[in-house]
């Protein structure tokens with residue numbers, strides 16, 4: 221029987237590429253989405269990957285949603301915490317709401333997604349936790365105090381989970397994508413985006429599939445001794 225993988229924010233952008241890469245690698249995949257019903261329906265129709273709607277910022281919704289996926293598809297072996305949002309503003313203009321929305325989704329959302337699955341993985345003695353962080357969690361970013369804080373927090377989560385899960389056959393790792401050609405990056409004003417691309421030695425934005433391939437590797441048995449690590453995939457823009 222194929223392993224089951226859950227990808228949050230898995231019907232658009234980097235998440236969609238991850239869902240498809242895992243399906244192509246033989247997993248049974250469930251993709252979550254928060255609000256865009258049309259995009260999710262189109263994604264499911266085109267790929268055959270089931271999509272589920274819940275808000276990762278809400279613990280009870282996440283617990284109920286993951287339980288439903290397990291009832292439909294079987295125990296979740298691979299969880300990819302990918303769902304994330306931006307609410308960019310220079311700090312002097314950042315509102316408490318912008319801070320909390322980003323923390324609730326990007327940081328609390330990781331807890332809410334992984335925590336309901338953790339005991340099952342421990343009991344089955346296998347699990348793969350993969351968290352999609354960001355280059356901006358490593359280097360910080362103008363107008364992203366909220367986002368950078370959550371993405372740096374993601375790295376603390378995987379380094380701690382790696383230690384707790386190791387004896388139970390669970391690995392936890394992060395990927396820090398650089399600037400990838402998605403709606404999120406396209407929302408950055410064009411002039412700013414051009415100046416960012418100019419800082420990428422590769423000379424272009426990354427492609428979602430370039431991140432998805434990192435996920436497929438970390439999920440595989442080949443990556444069994446990689447635990448608590450961060451894969452940096454940013455075209456050479458920033459070295460850790």
Ligand code: CAA
Nearest residue numbers: 306308309310354355356362363398399404405408409412
């Ligand atoms: N470094 C230094 N200064 C910067 C800057 C930067 N990176 N970006 C903007 N500024 C400066 C501007 O030059 C301007 O200065 P002046 O006032 O002297 O002209 C000032 O900051 C902008 O101030 P505003 O009051 O006009 O700013 P604003 O309230 O209109 O906000 C912004 C504009 C939100 C900062 C907008 O420029 C923006 O969206 N920037 C991009 C932020 C970014 O990189 N986000 C990443 C999104 S993609 C992502 O997050 C995915 C991932 O993981 C990589």
